[in-house]
Amino acid sequence: xxxxxxxxxxLSVPEGAIASLNCTYSDRGSQSFFxxxxxxxxxxxxxxxxxxxxxxxxxxxxxxxxxxxxxVSLLIRDSQPSDSAxxxxxxxxxxxxxxxWGLGTSLAVNP
Amino acid sequence: xxxxxxxxxxxxxxMTNKKSLKCEQHLGHNAMYWYKQSAKKPLELMFVYxxxxxxxxxxxxxxxxxxxxxSSHLFLHLHTLQPEDSALYLCASSQGTGSSGxxxxxxxxxxxLTVL
Numbered sequence: 001x002x003x004x005x006x007x008x009x010x011l012s013v014p015e016g017a018i019a020s021l022n023c024t025y026s027d028r029g030s031q032s033f034f035x036x037x038x039x040x041x042x043x044x045x046x047x048x049x050x051x052x053x054x055x056x057x058x059x060x061x062x063x064x065x066x067x068x069x070x071x072v073s074l075l076i077r078d079s080q081p082s083d084s085a086x087x088x089x090x091x092x093x094x095x096x097x098x099x100x101w102g103l104g105t106s107l108a109v110n111p
Numbered sequence: 112x113x114x115x116x117x118x119x120x121x122x123x124x125x126m127t128n129k130k131s132l133k134c135e136q137h138l139g140h141n142a143m144y145w146y147k148q149s150a151k152k153p154l155e156l157m158f159v160y161x162x163x164x165x166x167x168x169x170x171x172x173x174x175x176x177x178x179x180x181x182s183s184h185l186f187l188h189l190h191t192l193q194p195e196d197s198a199l200y201l202c203a204s205s206q207g208t209g210s211s212g213x214x215x216x217x218x219x220x221x222x223x224l225t226v227l
Contacts, residue, residue: 004153034215042220043219043220044216045218090154097142097166097214099214103153
């Protein structure tokens, strides 16, 4: 059974801090990983994707991938209350159009 | 209209009803998807259409019937549903055939379905 696991949280951080969201996956064949953000009552929206080992930065967001450890993370620097949402991690299942999703981590950024 | 639009946003139906969910994408994408989102469960992929051809059908019960008349429109026909089918049904679209592009999904706002 291919799985993506995330700590459901809630993860609570103060405004301005670094939020660290983590994800592990079981399928070594997974090649690309995606972070989607879902605000309460809204649909998911893509934040970043990563397919190479190492770090990928986009503004306040950094995605990190370690294929040897089967670990993906998302760092949010200078966290803002508007970052409060559920963050969904997903990996492609070796099939171009199929993603395996985690349950999501709920993040609360406190002013 | 921009992005991916879904109608209706909310639907309540009895187990013997027949209803349909509609999705339209205005992005020129070549693939469309139906996902089911239930509380305490990961997003479940139901169907994928690429260039109007169904390419994925994840063992979904036959009471859910998809239809993709063209690359911009996707329907989910519902018939004799069960209360456990109550969930948020999300439509999405994507462009590209590589694993990265194909999984960059744009979601609609969702249709909240309640089966009584």
